[in-house]
Each structure stands twice: as C-alpha cells, then as structure tokens.
Amino acid sequence: MRAFLMAATATLALVGCGGEKTVYSDTEGNEVNVTRKGDGEASEIEIKSADGSATVNINNGETGGKLPLDLAVYPGAKVVSTMTSNSDGKTGGMVVMETSANPDVVVAWYRKSVEAKGFKVESEITTQDMRAIAGTKDGGSFTLQVAPADAGSSITLIAGTG
Numbered sequence: 673m674r675a676f677l678m679a680a681t682a683t684l685a686l687v688g689c690g691g692e693k694t695v696y697s698d699t700e701g702n703e704v705n706v707t708r709k710g711d712g713e714a715s716e717i718e719i720k721s722a723d724g725s726a727t728v729n730i731n732n733g734e735t736g737g738k739l740p741l742d743l744a745v746y747p748g749a750k751v752v753s754t755m756t757s758n759s760d761g762k763t764g765g766m767v768v769m770e771t772s773a774n775p776d777v778v779v780a781w782y783r784k785s786v787e788a789k790g791f792k793v794e795s796e797i798t799t800q801d802m803r804a805i806a807g808t809k810d811g812g813s814f815t816l817q818v819a820p821a822d823a824g825s826s827i828t829l830i831a832g833t834g
Contacts, residue, residue: 762834
C-alpha cells in the first residue's frame with residue numbers, strides 16, 4: 673500500500689512539474705522509479721518498484737484512447753481527457769467527456785450499450801446532482817458518473833480488468 677501511495681504521489685508530481693525521471697525512496701530504502709515522456713497534452717508515465725510496474729497514459733482531449741472492455745465514448749461527446757493504465761497485465765482507463773445531452777439520456781444510452789456487451793448493471797444511484805451506474809462482466813468492471821453541466825452533462829467513465 674505504501675508503494676502505491678508513493679507511486680500515486682510521484683505520478684501527480686511529475687504530471688504537474690514536467691519531470692523526466694525521478695526516484696523516490698522511503699526510510700526503509702524501498703524505491704519507486706517514475707519516468708515521464710511527452711508534453712503537457714499527452715504523457716506516458718512508467719512507475720517501477722520491487723512490487724511491480726505500471727504504465728499510465730494521460731491525454732487531454734484525445735479521442736483515440738481506447739477504453740478497456742470495449743466501452744465507447746458517448747456519441748457526439750467532446751472528450752476532455754483520457755487516461756489508460758497497464759499494471760502487471762491488468763488494464764484500466766478513464767475518459768471524461770462533455771455533451772449537450774441530458775444526464776438521464778446519457779445514462780439510458782450507456783445502460784443499453786453495456787448490457788448489449790454482456791455487462792450486468794449491479795448498482796444505480798440517482799441524486800439531484802448526479803446519476804451513476806456500475807457493473808461487471810468476466811473479471812472486468814465499469815463505473816459511469818453523469819452530472820448536470822451548464823450545457824448538458826459532464827460524463828466520467830472508468831473501466832478496468834483484474
């Protein structure tokens with residue numbers, strides 16, 4: 673757990689300051705190596721420790737990023753940012769989008785889409801400020817959060833395996 677926290681802190685620090693390679697170590701001598709390639713718009717961050725390794729790709733507004741589990745960007749939505757990761761064979765991804773569609777319409781579209789791909793929607797939350805669904809399929813899972821925005825909806829879709 674400590675290695676994960678060190679890696680997460682290192683990732684955030686590198687994204688913010690644009691570092692190339694940084695080594696973090698704790699008082700016990702455990703090291704985490706973090707290497708960043710790319711610019712402010714698209715970065716690849718590789719994190720290595722004795723516990724394993726992970727690669728994180730971060731893109732601002734990149735529509736070419738593919739989410740795990742064959743999940744899709746909402747039709748016509750503007751992609752604000754994407755992030756994908758691969759750690760010891762486990763993959764994950766997140767995409768943040770904006771659309772002019774109403775949150776209820778977005779959730780209904782995703783529900784139909786994921787169920788058609790064989791996912792089982794296991795939870796649903798509806799509040800005044802947010803709509804969310806989450807589900808699983810064959811060792812993978814997804815979470816969708818949709819919130820009202822000035823001109824429609826803000827969408828966050830997270831998916832992963834393992």
